Every structure is written in C-alpha cells, then in structure tokens.
Amino acid sequence: MPTTGRRERKKAQTRRALSEAALRLFGERGYDGVTVAQIADEADVSIATLFAHVPDGKEALIFDDGDERGAWLVAAVRERPPGMPVLEALRRCLAARGPFAGDLPPDLRRKRDLIVGTPALRGYSRKLWIAAEGPLAEAIAAESGRDPADLTVRALARYILEVPEIAGAEPDPMAALHAIFDLLQSGWAE
Incomplete structure (x- = not known):
C-alpha cells in the first residue's frame, strides 16, 4: 500500500483549506461577492499559493480535477x-x-x-x-x-x-x- 509523502499531504491540506474557505465565503457573500484575495486571506495563504493550487481561478476552488x-x-x-x-x-x-x-x-x-x-x-x-x-x-x-x-x-x-x-x-x-x-x-x- 503506497503512502503519501509529506509534501503531497501538505498540498492536499492547503487545497482542502482553500476549498473550505471558498465554500464558506461563497455561502456568506455569494459567489460574485468574493474575491480571490479574500479566499486566500481566509485560508491563510498568499494569492500566489492559491493560484499554484488552482490556476483556473476561483471557479475551480470547489471542484476536483474532473x-x-x-x-x-x-x-x-x-x-x-x-x-x-x-x-x-x-x-x-x-x-x-x-x-x-x-x-x-x-x-x-x-x-x-x-x-x-x-x-x-x-x-x-x-x-x-x-x-x-x-x-x-x-x-x-x-x-x-x-x-x-x-x-x-x-x-x-x-x-x-x-x-x-x-x-x-x-x-x-x-x-x-x-x-x-x-x-x-x-x-x-x-
């Protein structure tokens, strides 16, 4: 059974935090009322980190890769x-x-x-x-x-x-x- 390395676990944790922050903010303010910067701030990451995890923008934050x-x-x-x-x-x-x-x-x-x-x-x-x-x-x-x-x-x-x-x-x-x-x-x- 392969184990996930620390780096992969950390990436998944950040991705999950971004997704949860986006969902929370979208629920409170509506999709159009939320900026990428607000999501990054809510997840306590930089905007660059957010785009490193989801280059497609805020639409992609609550979806997996498809x-x-x-x-x-x-x-x-x-x-x-x-x-x-x-x-x-x-x-x-x-x-x-x-x-x-x-x-x-x-x-x-x-x-x-x-x-x-x-x-x-x-x-x-x-x-x-x-x-x-x-x-x-x-x-x-x-x-x-x-x-x-x-x-x-x-x-x-x-x-x-x-x-x-x-x-x-x-x-x-x-x-x-x-x-x-x-x-x-x-x-x-x-």
Whole structure:
C-alpha cells in the first residue's frame, strides 16, 4: 500500500483549506461577492499559493480535477450488469450524482445548490463534464462495436455529458434527466 509523502499531504491540506474557505465565503457573500484575495486571506495563504493550487481561478476552488466524472461514466458502461443497455447504465450513474442526487448530506446539498445557482460555477462544472467526452465515447464504441471516431458515438457521448447542465437547473432535475434519456434511447440502437 503506497503512502503519501509529506509534501503531497501538505498540498492536499492547503487545497482542502482553500476549498473550505471558498465554500464558506461563497455561502456568506455569494459567489460574485468574493474575491480571490479574500479566499486566500481566509485560508491563510498568499494569492500566489492559491493560484499554484488552482490556476483556473476561483471557479475551480470547489471542484476536483474532473477526472472522476469520466471514470464514473466509463465504469458505468463497462461494469453494467449483463443485458443492461448502455444508456440505462449511464442514466443510473448520472441519477445518483450532482444535481440529481436526492440523499446528499446538508454540506454537499449546499455545495450542489451553490453550483446550480451560480452561472460561473455551472459553466466550470460543464467544462469538467465535457472533458470526459473522449473516454466516454471510447467506452460506448467498445460496447456497441462501433468506431470511437463515429460521429454518432461522439454525439451520444456529448449529449450525455450535457445532461447535468441542461437538466440540473430544471425545477425537477430528475424528471428532466429521465425525459432526456428517454429521448436519447428512442434514437440510439444498441
């Protein structure tokens, strides 16, 4: 079992302090009412240190690097039960996360609501989702016997990755998710 070195632990601790400070300040003052300097001050680090940990700016402070999104979706496709259609596996995967998760603890619910209610954070979240297009298209192609470069495979992957942005801001996100997947399912032959 590999152990994390002191430097990595310190970096993770600073990143966590920055994220917690950002969430706290965004909750108190709203996203637009908080500057990067205020977040750095709240976390007791310099602005240079803040940007060393999150070069993308304050939007990135409350997100991870986004790689886990692609991993969840690829695993949902590759590890689905025998006979389960790819789209059903992806529907279930998304339904358990982000704006669709119904049983979140209060702190994660506040974070989700902040993201959904803040255009800059929703935009950054969308960027992270869209970054998973390649791996998701490859997984869909492998499971459907199609070429990953096939336009229909790439389009399906992109449409699925747009679901959190489109459905997440609806009054009933789960119903919107199901409506979108029903539409996609009618046009995708497995």
